[in-house]
Amino acid sequence: MGRTLAEKVWDDHVVRRAPGEPDLLYIDLHLVHEVTSPQAFDGLRATERPVRRPDLTLATEDHNVPTIDILAPIADPISKAQVDALRRNCAEFGVPVYSLGDVEQGIVHVVGPQLGLTQPGMTVVCGDSHTSTHGAFGALAFGIGTSEVEHVLATQTLPLKPFKTMAITVEGELPAGVTAKDVILAVIARIGTGGGQGYVLEYRGSAIRGLSIEGRMTLCNMSIEAGARAGMVAPDEITFAYLKGRPHAPQGAEWDAAEAYWRTLPTDNDASFDAEVVIDASTLSPFVTWGTNPGQGLPLDAVVPSPDDARDEVDRVAIERALEYMDLTPGTPLRDIPVDTVFVGSCTNGRIEDLRAAAQVLSGRQVAGTVRMLVVPGSVRVKQQAEAEGLDKVFIEAGAEWREAGCSMCLAMNPDKLAPGERSASTSNRNFEGRQGPGGRTHLVSPAVAAATAVTGHLSAPADLAAASS
Amino acid sequence: MEKFVVHTGTAVPLRRSNVDTDQIIPAEYLKRITRHGFEDGLFSAWRKDPEFVLNRPEYSGASILVAGPDFGTGSSREHAVWALQDYGFAVVLSSRFADIFRGNSGKGGLLTAQVDQDVIEAVWSAIEADPALAVTVDLDRREVRAGEIVAAFDVDDYVRWRLMEGLDDIGITLQYAADIDAFEAERPQWKPTTTPVT
Numbered sequence A: 001m002g003r004t005l006a007e008k009v010w011d012d013h014v015v016r017r018a019p020g021e022p023d024l025l026y027i028d029l030h031l032v033h034e035v036t037s038p039q040a041f042d043g044l045r046a047t048e049r050p051v052r053r054p055d056l057t058l059a060t061e062d063h064n065v066p067t068i069d070i071l072a073p074i075a076d077p078i079s080k081a082q083v084d085a086l087r088r089n090c091a092e093f094g095v096p097v098y099s100l101g102d103v104e105q106g107i108v109h110v111v112g113p114q115l116g117l118t119q120p121g122m123t124v125v126c127g128d129s130h131t132s133t134h135g136a137f138g139a140l141a142f143g144i145g146t147s148e149v150e151h152v153l154a155t156q157t158l159p160l161k162p163f164k165t166m167a168i169t170v171e172g173e174l175p176a177g178v179t180a181k182d183v184i185l186a187v188i189a190r191i192g193t194g195g196g197q198g199y200v201l202e203y204r205g206s207a208i209r210g211l212s213i214e215g216r217m218t219l220c221n222m223s224i225e226a227g228a229r230a231g232m233v234a235p236d237e238i239t240f241a242y243l244k245g246r247p248h249a250p251q252g253a254e255w256d257a258a259e260a261y262w263r264t265l266p267t268d269n270d271a272s273f274d275a276e277v278v279i280d281a282s283t284l285s286p287f288v289t290w291g292t293n294p295g296q297g298l299p300l301d302a303v304v305p306s307p308d309d310a311r312d313e314v315d316r317v318a319i320e321r322a323l324e325y326m327d328l329t330p331g332t333p334l335r336d337i338p339v340d341t342v343f344v345g346s347c348t349n350g351r352i353e354d355l356r357a358a359a360q361v362l363s364g365r366q367v368a369g370t371v372r373m374l375v376v377p378g379s380v381r382v383k384q385q386a387e388a389e390g391l392d393k394v395f396i397e398a399g400a401e402w403r404e405a406g407c408s409m410c411l412a413m414n415p416d417k418l419a420p421g422e423r424s425a426s427t428s429n430r431n432f433e434g435r436q437g438p439g440g441r442t443h444l445v446s447p448a449v450a451a452a453t454a455v456t457g458h459l460s461a462p463a464d465l466a467a468a469s470s
Numbered sequence B: 001m002e003k004f005v006v007h008t009g010t011a012v013p014l015r016r017s018n019v020d021t022d023q024i025i026p027a028e029y030l031k032r033i034t035r036h037g038f039e040d041g042l043f044s045a046w047r048k049d050p051e052f053v054l055n056r057p058e059y060s061g062a063s064i065l066v067a068g069p070d071f072g073t074g075s076s077r078e079h080a081v082w083a084l085q086d087y088g089f090a091v092v093l094s095s096r097f098a099d100i101f102r103g104n105s106g107k108g109g110l111l112t113a114q115v116d117q118d119v120i121e122a123v124w125s126a127i128e129a130d131p132a133l134a135v136t137v138d139l140d141r142r143e144v145r146a147g148e149i150v151a152a153f154d155v156d157d158y159v160r161w162r163l164m165e166g167l168d169d170i171g172i173t174l175q176y177a178a179d180i181d182a183f184e185a186e187r188p189q190w191k192p193t194t195t196p197v198t
């Protein structure tokens, strides 16, 4: 009987297996950031345990960091305390850290892949739920809690119970203007925020094969929003081409050995999944969320739903509450929803292709006078690349703010926040109540939709602009 | 970690589904670098409403939270577990928990007991009728008892064992250091390290 991609990666990392106990799994790469690590390092200190493999551990500063004046001392005392604690802990325990001002600094899930640290068949963890991003390379990558961070620091392993596997097969060609973000929002709307619970999702099918690595990262990133532990895409030529020549990718004979192994990883033809979902790519269109969880999304052509559309009582209450929080009226066309803020960035959509997509829409156009638009690259490298391509000028000329790298308004732990009652179109991954600032309202969108929305001032797709100007 | 075998206390009904970790504890509280004292952040947005159930005097001192389905979705922050514990909760009952939250709870010593939604509804009715009703969560027998209600709950075997023994994870794993050494000796050379390349 064949095995799935996830099962192969799992099997190759079992350090110890005993009946009735979780498998002890080896961790190839442990990423660390300032928010979920201080208590873990505290725990090590209290028990006088060292970091077992600092050379498989990498820290970046991302969640709290300001995106302007980055070399001035951090104004918020608590943010500063976290960042300072990370620097101290990394120095004390010998962990490499990319701090503000370093050319490799950025969002942890952007930095790992761009350095070539994330490779097929690896196990990758981080005290951050969007670690699922790294699954785009065919790695088994998942978020862990702070006590697990401490566990991995101390032992480089984690005791884990096997996950179930779910195939999400997207066959056919994506219609023009439909991006990886639209695909994943449609998947979550389809299976629900609990639909992936207990599963590793493997994205398959011709539409997925056609996505770039960056698109696959967007897809895998939001697997967690469907409740899944991880998302994966089998490695292929696109993966290898992305990795080749990256700073931490293998070279020469080691590359050949690695590639030979990577080619054994894709799911066997006779393997079976515990669950399967099939989506016809041709039915997809730009997708936006209207509610307060990422499963509350609809095609942009739709209207705000009514509690009467609910599947059951629980869903009805959820819709009512979301409509109230979002201040929306059932039946309103989604296109008529005005926004005052547009955020392009985050580990979901803060990579170079995302910035290119947004810039392409904005080029020669203006951000509406009623809209504040923030463009925050996912890493310093992404920022430099964008500037080399002149994208920064496109954004600035259109009236957007061009910022330094970090998580920024994705979770509003730094000064970039929505004010109460403000409404954003955001390329991030969470539209929870207050996520982008207390009382703020979030509509999740793709970078292209974000840019088009910035131009019109209400939720829009690029095609709407073309139609308007012709 | 203290051993958890049987817990008896009063319970508070949280009639909401999809309670995500941003609601349990908003991101602003994550900035702290300590491990305790998160009770002020628990459900802090909702607690601004004087009518919110946790603000009602009849439910003060409750140690069991009875929540709607899909409790603990969203971010992996373990602070959600700490905040619930710091506030005084020893058990959360729900018909469905998000995986990461549930894993974090097991490690932190917070019991997430999964029961059918009709049990949740029954317990909600019972504790709304009588907020002082004693609710017992018996980990040994995997059973919730509240007045007339007796219902089995689901808990992972391994988590149950650890909670009942009060065992810490890292100590368990370090007993297998020789296995980890052996695994590392076999790891392929080409696997990357994070040592900066110049």
Ligand code: SF4
Residues within 6 Å of the ligand: A062, A063, A107, A108, A109, A128, A130, A346, A347, A348, A406, A407, A410, A411, A428, A429
């Ligand atoms: S960009 Fe947002 S989702 Fe991604 S790591 Fe940062 S805070 Fe988390």
